[in-house]
Every structure is written in C-alpha cells, then in structure tokens.
Amino acid sequence: MKTKIIYILLIGLIFSACSDETLNEINRDKDNPLEVPLRTILPYVETHTAYAVVGGDGSLYMSTMIQHMTGVHAQLHQFDRFVYSATTFNNDWTAIYPGSLKNLRIMIEQAANEEAYSYQGIGLVLYAYNAMMATDSWGPVPFSQAASGEFFNPEYDTQEEIYTGDNGLLDLLDSAIVALNTDTPIVPGDDDLIYGGDLGLWIKAANGLKAKMITRLGNTPYYDADAVIAAASNSFDSNDEAFIFDAFSAGAETENPRFQEANDRVHFAVSESFFNLLSGFNDPRGDLFFDDGYNSIPAPNGTADLDQGGAIYSKVYDYIEPDSPIQFMTYDELKLAEAEAHLRNNNAPEAYAAYLEALEAALRRAGVTDQDVIDAYLSEPSVAPGEGNLSLEDIYLQKYIGFYPFQSIEAWAEWRRTGVPNLFNPNGDLLRRWPYPQSEIDNNGENVPSGRPINGVYWDDLSEN
Amino acid sequence: MRKSLLFLSAFLLLMFQTLAQERTVTGTVTDESGEGIPGVNVIIEGTSTGVVTDISGNYSISVSSSDAVLVFSSVGYATQRVVVGAQNTIDIVMEEDVQQLTEVVVTAFGIEKEKKALAYSVQDVSGEKLENAGTPNTVNAMQGKVAGVQVNQSSGMPGSSSFIRIRGSNSFTGNNQPLFVVDGVPIASNASSSGAVSGTDYSSRALDLNPSDIESISVLKGPTAAALYGSRASNGVVVITTKSGKNLKAGQFKVNLRQSFQVDEVSLTPDLQSTYGQGSGGIYSPTASTSWGPRISNFADPSVNAFADGNGQYVNNVGELVTPRVYDNVSPMFDNGTTSITNLEILGASEKFNYAVSGAYTTQDGIIPTTGMDKINFKLAGDYKLNDKFSSGARINVVVTDIDKLAGGSNLSNVLFTTYWAPRSYDLWGTPFATExxxxxxxxxxxxxxxPRWSLANNSFNEKITRTFGNVYFKYKPLDWITVNYKFGADVFSEQRKExxxxxxxxxxxxxxxxxxGQITELTYNYQQINSNLNMVISKALSDDFYLDFLLGNELIDIRTKSLGVTGNGIVIGGFxxxxxxxxxTTTVGTSQQRxxxxxxxASLSWRDMLFLNASGRMDxxxxMPEANRSFFYPSIGLGFVFTEPWDGRPEWFNFGKIRGSYAEVGQPGPIQATQVxxxxAGxxxxxxxxxxxxPTxxxxxxxxxxxxxxxxNLEPQNVTTWEVGVQLELFNRRLGIDATYFNENSTDQIFTVPLAxxxxxxxxxxxxxxxxxQGWEVVLNLVPLQTQDWEWNITANYTRLRSEVISLAPGVENIFLGGFVTPNVRAYAGSPYPVVFGSRFLRDDEGRVVVDNREFVNGVPNSSYGMPVQNPDDGVIGQVNPDYEVGLSSSLSYKNLTLSVHFDIRVGGQAYAGNTRLQKLYGMDEVTEDRESPYVVEGVKGYYSFDSDGNVVVESEGENDIVIERNQQYWQIAMDAIDESNVYDTDFVRFRELNLTYNFPQSILGGGLIKNLGVFFQARNLALWTKYPNFDPETSVGGASNFQGLEYVNLPQTRSIGGGINVTF
Incomplete structure (x- = not known):
C-alpha cells in the first residue's frame, strides 16, 4: 500500500512537471514587456528618426553623392566612384519601416485608444516625415500596407498616391493638425525630445512639413505656391521654433551620429566642388565647415585617392560636435520655400525679403554670429543680386548650402528636383533614386518595381518606375 | 494523448508489483586450452549491468531471474549467451572468434549493446586515441576520427571554440551541434554565444571535458540511434563514458600519472610583398593605411618622396629621420606557445565498492603574448553494490577554466589586422606605440x-568558467529479468567575462x-540543467530462438539560464x-527557462542471434512551444540481419557480414518564448x-x-525524418573490415526566422x-596489413560524403542570411547546397567569360578601370561551403612495445571567402601585388552592360580582351575589390594532423616493481598542411562555433604543436 502511494505521488509529480500551466509559466518572457506606455515610445521614434533615418547610412552616401563632402576611405571612397549594390541602402530601409513607421503606428493607434491626441498628432507628423524620406529616396514604396505586420508582402504605392492620395502624406499632416488641436489631458513632457510637449510648436512643424512637401512637388501639377505661402505663415517664426532634434550630448552612446562616424571611421574630406562653390561666394561658412578653412586642400569627387588620415586632403570634422543637432526642417528652408513660392507667383519683393531672411537665419544657425560678416555676405553681389535679379537658381543654391552637413538626403532630393547645382562625377550619372534593398527584393520580389536606379521618382521626372 | 499516458503509467505501476529473489552466479571463463581469460565482459543481456573477469578468468554476478541471459564477450572471442536457469556456477569455454566481430557499444541511456545487434551506424573513439591527439579540447581530438562527423576549430588560440556537426545540418538557423551525454546524463556543450564577425570568440562548453578521463566516445550518428533521447537528439549524440573503477577486480588499486608538454607555434603567416612602401597613388604618406606608395628602395629619393631629406633618409610618422628598409612586422607578434597537461588518476575496487578519483591541470600559453588558458578538472566516481538487488553510485566533475584571449574579426582592436598589413616600410616594433x-x-x-602592441598592453579579454556536473544513480533489480534505474544529473556553470x-x-x-x-564589459552567465531519468528494463528469453529486451522510462530536463551584463562606456582614469x-x-539581463x-x-527482439528487430517510441x-502543439511523438524502427550466420557454404575468409536498415522521426521544438513579440x-x-x-543612458x-x-x-515542431541502410563486413580473418552506410535525412517544417520584407x-x-x-555515404575501412608476434600495422580510413541541399525555404523567400557582412555573407539558398557564400560577382558573358571594361572614357574622362573586370550589378552565389568529401586516415604501426601512429585529414571540394587575402590585396600587401608595373591582359572578353526595359542586365561584349593594363592600385583596390567572387578560394587540403610515437617499457625492465607500466611518447599536431588556399588556414572560420561557416576574416591563426610526455602506472 505504502509503495503504491509512493508510485501514485511519483506519477502525480511527473504530470505536474509538464502541466500546461507549469510549462506556460516557464516559457513566459521575464525580461521584456509585451505592452509599454506612450511616453516610452516617443523618445525612441524621435531619436531614431534623427540618428538612423536623417543621419543614417544613406546620409553618408549622399554627402559624397551630392558633393557636400568627398569619400576618401572604405565604402564611402568606393561609393564616390559609384560602387554600390542592392545592399547599400538596406539599413536605411530597415531604419524607416520596422524602426520608425512600425513603432509610430503602434504609438498612433495606442494614443487613439487612450484618447491621448497629443501623442497621436506628434506620431502622425513623424510618420509623414519618415514616409516622405522613404518615397523621396526610392520612389514607389509600400505605404498603404506598410509596417502593420498584417501584410507580409506589402504592395508598392505610387509616389503620386503617397504624397497626394487619400490618407497620403499631406492628409496625414492635416490629420495631425486636427489631433494636435484636440483637447487632451495627456501631454508629453521630457519624453518629447524635440519640443518638450509644446503642441503649438508641433502644429508649426506640421505646417512647415506641408510647405516642404508642396515645394518638393514643384515639378508636378500639384505644386501650389499659395498653399506653400499659407502653410509657411502658420509655421516657424524663427529658427528657435524649427523642427530640429537637439538632444545629443557628449558621452558614449549619446552623441550625434556624424560625430560618431568621425570618431570611429573618418571617411570624408573636403569636396572640391563644394569648396569652390563656397569660396566663389566668399561664404563665411567655409571657415567653419572646412578644418583648414579656405586654405583647404579639397578632394575631387570621383577621383580622390584613399586618405583616411588626412595626409593628402583637408578634413571636414572640426565643425561636427558631439552635441550638434540634426535638422528635420529649418527656418531657413521654410523661408527659401516661401521665396520660391513668391517668385513663382511673380512677387519679387516678397521673394527677395524671404530670401534674405533665410540667408541670415542660415548663417546664424551655422554659427556665423558677427553681424558685420553677415552683412558683408548679404551684400555680396553673387549672393544677393537684388530684388529684380533673384532667380530660382539663387534660392536652390542657398538651399543646397544650407543642408550641409547633415541634411544630405534632402540636398540630394532638391538637386534632383532642380538640377542645381550642376554636379559632375567622371564615373557616370548621379543616382536619381536608391536601389531597392536586397532584403526587399529577396522577400517581396513580386511587388518591388523592376526599374533601375537610373530613372527618377515622380516629382523628379513624373515617372513611377 | 493524456489517455495513453495514463495507460503507460498504469503499466509502469503494474510492473513494480511483481518482485522476486536475487542470487549470485559465479564461474570461470577459459580459452580452449583451459587458461583463464581476464577482462571478459559478463553482461546481463539488455541491461547495463555487468562485471569483468579477473586475472584468472573468474567472475561473480548477481542475477535476479532464472530467465536472465548472461552474455560473455571479449575482443577476439565469439560471444556466448547462456540462460542462467537453475545454475549457480557457469563455467564458459570461449572460442576464438572466427565468425563474427563482437564489439560492445554504448547506446542510448548508457545501455551497452553488441554492435552486431544494431540496426544503425555507431562509431567509437577510444580514450587512448583522444589522448594521443595532443589537444586539451576533446572535440578537436575527434577531428577525422569518425565518418560523418565534421569538426571545425575556429582558431588555434587557447580555449577557442569548435564547431561539431554530425551528418550535416538539420536546421537552417537553429542548433546543429549534437547532444553530449556524459555517463548517461546530457550536459551543455555549445558556446553560450557565437557567430559574430567582430568581437571575441567564446569557448564551447565541450572544452570542459578532460580528454584523459574519457574511457570511450560513442557517436550515435542519426536520429535512429538517438530517437530515445527525443528532441535534443536530432543532430546526433556524442555518448561519453568516463573512467571508473568498474573494470578493476576486487582489491586492485591503480595509480596512473600522465604528463605531456608541447610547444605550439603559428601554423601559417601571410605571404607579403616586400617592394613597395606606405602610401597611396605611388606617393608616400606617413598616415596611409595602404602600401600603394613608392618602391621602398626609392623612399629616400627627394624626387619621389617629399619627406626624403636627400641624404638617404626620410621623415617617418613620429617625425624621426629614418633610413628606408623592409621590416618583418609579422614574426615578432608570435611567440612559441606551450601546452602542459598533467593528469593523475587513482582507481580502486573492493567487492562492493569501486571508485575513481582524477585530477588534471592544463596550462597553455598562446602563440600571441597575453593569451593563455588554465584549466583544472576534478572528478570523483564511485559505485556501491549494497546487495544483489540494489546498487548505486555517483559521478562528480568540477572544472575551473580561465582563458585570456583576443578580439578577432573586423574588430578595430584586432591585433593581427595592422600587424599583417603594417606597411613593409614601417617599423612597427621599433616605433613607440604611445606618446611619452x-x-x-x-x-x-x-x-x-x-x-597591436598598444592593444596587447592595454586591452584585455578574459573568460572564467566554474562548472560542476555529474549524477547519482540507483539501480534496483526486483527480479533477475527486471532492472529499475533512476539517475539524477545536474550541470551547473557560471561564465564570467570581462572585456x-x-x-x-x-x-x-x-x-x-x-x-x-574606452569600454569595460562585465558579464555573468549562469547555466543550470537538471535531468531526471527513471527507467525499467526487462530482458527475457521468450523461447530458445527469441530474446526480448524492453525498456520503458520517463525523463525530465529543465534548463535555466540567466545572464547579467554591465557595459560601461567612457573610461575616466586610464588603466583602472x-x-x-x-x-x-548599460545593464542587460537575459533570462531563459525551458523544460x-x-x-x-x-523493444529489441532477436532471433537466433542473426535477426535483430528494434522499435522505439518517445513522447515529449x-x-x-505553443500550448496546442506542445507534445510530439517520435518513432523509430530498425532491422539487422547477420547473413553469415545461416550461410552454410560461406568461404573461410568471409568471417562476418551484416546488412541493416532503419527509419526514425525526430521532432525539434522552437526556441524559447517562441510565441511572444x-x-x-530601445537603442x-x-x-x-x-x-x-x-x-536609458x-x-x-x-x-x-x-x-x-x-x-x-501556431508554431509546430520541426520534423526530421531519416532512414539509413548499411552493410558491415569482416573479411580475411578480420584483417579487413568495411562498414558502409548510406543515410538520408529530411528536415521538414523547419522552424526558423523567415526573413520578411x-x-x-x-x-x-x-x-x-x-x-x-x-544525404550521404559514410564508409569506415579497417585494414590490418601486417600482424605477427612482434609487428602490427593498422590502417583506418573514414570517408564522408555529404550532400546538404535546401529543398525549399518559406514561400516567397529565396534565401536567408546566416552571417557575415552586408556582402559577402553566408546564406541558405533554395535549390542550392547548404550553405553558400553570397556576394558581388564578376560580370560574365553567356559562355561564362569574365567581361572586361571596354569603356576607354566615361563622361569624357579617361576610365581608370579600363581593361579591368566589371562587377555584375546583381549579387549572387559565389561559393559552396561544404566539401565534396572528406577522408580521415589513421595508421598505426607497432613493433613490440614501440607504436607509431599518424593521422591525416583530407578535404576535397568546398570554398570559402578569403577575407584576409582580400584585405591583403586591398592594402597592397599581398604577394600578388608585388608585380605592379609589368603589362598584363585580363583573361576575358571586352565589353560592358546595359539594362533592358525590365531592368535586366544585358551584357554587350566585343570579343577577346586585348587591353593591356598594369595590375596597380586601381586594379586591386577598386576594380577587383568590388568583386567578392575574386576572393573566393577552394578549401581543399591535405593535413598531417597527428603523429604519436609511444614506447612502453617492457615488464622485463620494470621487473614487476612499484611501477607497473611506463611509457614515453612524442607527439605532434598539425605538422604539415598542403592547400591551394592562400595565406591562411582554410579550416578557420570567423563564425566560430555557429552555422555561419565559410567566411574567413582576420581570424586568429591555427597552431602547429610538437611535444611529448610520460605515462606511468603504479
């Protein structure tokens, strides 16, 4: 009898050791949560957008493509000679889709459920901005079916649809403004690393992005100068209000990404064409941007030798600080978009005023603080040709300079739209869009458009493949 | 499901009800001349219970049933089976075995079985062979010794990880290494992290085994052999039996001391050019990473070098005037390393008790200063036999390991990177490495x-492991034909890493x-495995012709790990x-649990010792796994037929022949927490x-x-279905043995992380x-060409031919990434062998000829790549990693007490991406870059490519290439470097892996005194390597012990060792 009881107990033990409750508990993830509050998602999506989307791999490649800098080491040296493949922009694609867009989608949906309209509005602004970076760089990209986890093979939407369609980028910004204007007790604080929870400034940022996007559609029937001017009037009043991520700081794992690149790899030297452009304008920013100022030995894009150590060419790194901000949209860009709109409306005086305002703001933002130096630049005839002589090319050139050093992807976009400045690389034609990443070709091949990156995107040449 | 379990348990219960008496059977085993034979195994059939005859051939064994069958076996004699019946004394006359080979092998759960009764392939490695390999790592010692087993040692550094695979990979991305079972209990054997291209390699836990303490290793190759172990056995099982006092007769006491010492040196260093110095574009630069500068002989010429002083000297990177010369920067990095292994074991036995105590101390200094390993092993084993019915015992192992290592791969602190490719004009070892x-x-x-010198002086990478593993067991025989076994095992270790x-x-x-x-990382990884195994064995003769072994049991395995790491960035006070x-x-915590x-x-049924049927089933x-798919069943069935047994007209020389076939299914669950997102x-x-x-920093x-x-x-278990057929022949008085197996393993419903868009x-x-x-063939060939009183010559060849093919991946997924760089990398590709190297390729025309850039000008500017190979704009497969076949060839020749044994490994086929050679060309340091100025025409056709409207590449060529170029900086650094395929090389090799010369002093000299046995030996490892693979060892992999093999990138090198030692038995 006794032994029987022992056996029964033993068998009971064996079964309890593999009951579903026991095994479920064993399998539970003890290290990571399955749900998190909104205030823990926002700092990630903001920081990630600045660091890995605007400041990601593609921004380095575009710095050399757009000839803001010249790649003189490793991949950047090769890329400067147009050596690239379908894997070159993998990281950028992954940064935008699973990185930004998925987490933003989670945040937006969760915010809607919790009636936290502030987070919803902020999420929509950031969503629109990230999605714009994607379509500007690749053309047709997944948008309506993207980043939800519901579609394993998302369809590619045309760029025209993405910008202007229902629930397209411009619609998202309008929805964001509505949400940001809706009363809610839940407002972000320190977790909002861009505006510290100031929803008024977020509304300005949404309007700024509208101006940026409509301007980018400048070669298409959707361009509307009045809409740009209207959006700009509801946007930033100074650079202090601009859409800029300024939360980097000195210290391990907290620095500006381009500063980390400078520390770890040192790929770049002064670009000969950019050096010539600035020196032609006597631009005071040259003394700041180039380590050796106007005494620099610049490197020619496309033919420079390998020179990581700076033995041959001058470097570009003194200007880049560990706490340098990453710009999403500056006040000077807004004013230049406004200037373009006025000029295209044949309103030269307004255009010129906005243009000069933009130039001064850009110089101050770059670190030129001496009013005499600013005034001297603004009286340079090649820079400030006078109200009657202002051309779109003047505006575009200043935009191109203003995007230095971190907004190279934007500079590349505007170059494609405007053809300004005229850039030459002996290795062939500059990229007009990025090759679709290998990860997408491998896993969503049937939806990926087959066009080679030689074709332009919709707002460039109205093509969609 | 629950119902059948209940039934099973009820059955178990019933079985416990019937108990019976136990008694002792004694006897003497003699040969045909009447001399007692010592060392004969006397085993109760179907159990792991047995004794060994003493020096006079006497034995004593307790049996609990008159139905029990005693199996008497000894190498060289025919095995005999005797039903005990009523006898208390059973004397046996053993006949010399002319008919069959009887080899007893250890199978699942430590159960010994005659090899001839098996329906699947099992191969043994003796402890002696492992010792003779002269390496402190047991897995490395198995290299080439077992057909179907592949071992890759990531480097020759002390404590480096090794990757072992049996019959290829079953899983795309999951674990492919076999289960290690020591004395019947599974233990951890893998590295706790692996597979990175930069950073440090972490040791595999199989390193903790003491090769000198191993009695034998049985490799259960396929799931058929291993089905009883359940899901963890789908990659095969390495069954290790450690030494114990079991084989000693009562009253015997033995002390064995072995000391070996060897000197290790770097096996290969790269072939470098010695003409050109630091710089780029033919111009000297004191900070250039490359050696595309002027000829070193022209360094002091002011017309060539702006840093020349005109008096035969030039200014170097620290502003000193130096005379140009060629430096050897590589040799000073390598020292002679040393390996010393001391092993002491004490064995003893009495009537009721036997024990083994051993201790080993291994100390290694690596071939690069600061690297090394210290390892201490302790082991205690004891078996106690209370009476004929009840016995019990325990095994306890304690291991303490301390490894100092280096960062490898693309790590910016890798000391070899700028040692190998420091410009020949740069005096790495004469220039200070830090400012005063x-x-x-x-x-x-x-x-x-x-x-590199600064890195050695300031950076440090250390791993400390303390580990305890072992088991206790109880054995109860209520009846002489029933044995109930219970074994409880544990494996607990803690790894402490500081980098x-x-x-x-x-x-x-x-x-x-x-x-x-500056960065400091401290990480503690704790591992705890508990294993409980209760089983019952029934062994019964059903009739004169039929014999049944039946096993029923339950096993519980519970594994828990916890890692706690802190990484501190930004060191404030240097050196603290x-x-x-x-x-x-930043703190990281990792917790995992699985059960x-x-x-x-x-059930094993044998008929007249010639037909053997085996069937098994296991439910896990x-x-x-998700609740609904948590349980799964694995069946196996096998049949063996000794066709020489009923064969009447069999020729004299045909000693033994068996054919066998088996089938099994094994499931594999997913990784832990497989169902949660x-x-x-964030970061x-x-x-x-x-x-x-x-x-939150x-x-x-x-x-x-x-x-x-x-x-x-809704994840379901992965299923491995396997079948194998084999034939085993013993011919010409057993001077020739052939064991051939064909196997086929098909893993479906692979659980893996399918890449998503x-x-x-x-x-x-x-x-x-x-x-x-x-699928593949394993052939083991044993040949004894010479066997006389004084001479014996043995040859063993292990041939492995393995074909791994990815039949399909997930729908819409063409390939998956296993490891590597953006390009090149290692992947699994649908419809291709597993794995392949993937990367950028040469552009080729329809006939496969390389297309050479025929564009003299691009955009009106001279094309610097004119006449050089063009990169295909689409990447693709550029190499097959797995070899066509591998052969391990061992031979030993003995004359009286002198034995010479050698081992060669041969690999034919297979490719790897030679990352080192790529860098060496890129930096202008490879021997091939010595010739930069003579005219050269690339073999191929002239042309370029365009895209059609669908975006496909269209090659436009215009006939055979005749463009004369120089293979200059542009050629190597730009044109060729962009093409990963240009650095894929065949990994074929012939390696003289081991040499051992042992002399055992004859008893006539020892004179029967205190010393019973004395041997001295000389041993060498990796003596020679013949390969076309350039610069480095084709066996290294930057992936360490992971599925990611076939990519070499500034790996730490392999070693060549020479040494010897002494072996004394008291």
Missing part, C-alpha cells in the same frame, strides 16, 4: 585602429587628442579597469557607427521599441517553413 606624455595617446601608422577596451582604444573611437572612449570608472553604464518531459519505450512535452529596451545605430544611441529616459521579430502563434514592419517571423535534405 600619455600612455593612452596611441602612435600608429594609421588612424581608427589600435596599434576591457582601454581608454583611447580605436574600438571605442577613442583615438582622439586627448584620448577618449573598473565599471565604476566609466561615465555611462522537456519525455516518456519513452524501446516541451515548454517552448515583446518590446525591447539605435547605423552601419557606420560603433556606439550608436542607447536608452540617452537623456536618462526609459524607451522601448517593439521587436522586429514576429513569432507565429522589412516594409511589413518586421524583419523576420519565426515560423515553420522549408525543407533541408542531407
């Missing part, structure tokens, strides 16, 4: 990377003025290696930065991002998909 004012302000010929990148280290971007950065001395700390509960049964319940502590980074951003904010890895909530929002989903097939 600040020891953390490095001086080096190039930026970003650490000066220091000193203040100013290039790895942390610290080579600034003043020095910055404490986390508290860093400016920002498997299994119920199993096995595992925690790491968690949020992870971000890019491909061009090391540190990135980490929360960043602005002191807690932030989360959702994992990019989805998990299928990242636009879906996730980069992968863990799900079932895909099929992998392995």
């Amino acid at each position: 004012a600040d020891p953390y302000q490095q001086i080096h010929y190039r930026g970003a990377m650490d000066n 220091v990148y000193a203040l100013g280290s290039g790895f942390t971007g610290g080579r600034t003025v003043p020095p910055s950065g 290696d404490q986390i508290s001395n860093t400016s920002a700390q 498997t509960v299994g119920f199993f049964a096995n 319940y595992v925690s790491n 968690p949020f992870l502590s 971000t980074g890019t491909g061009f930065t090391n540190d990135g951003i980490a929360f 960043f602005n002191n904010l807690i932030a989360y991002q959702q994992s990019n890895a989805l998990r299928d909530p 990242p636009s879906s929002g996730y980069t992968s989903i863990l799900r079932n998909a895909g099929e992998l097939e392995n």
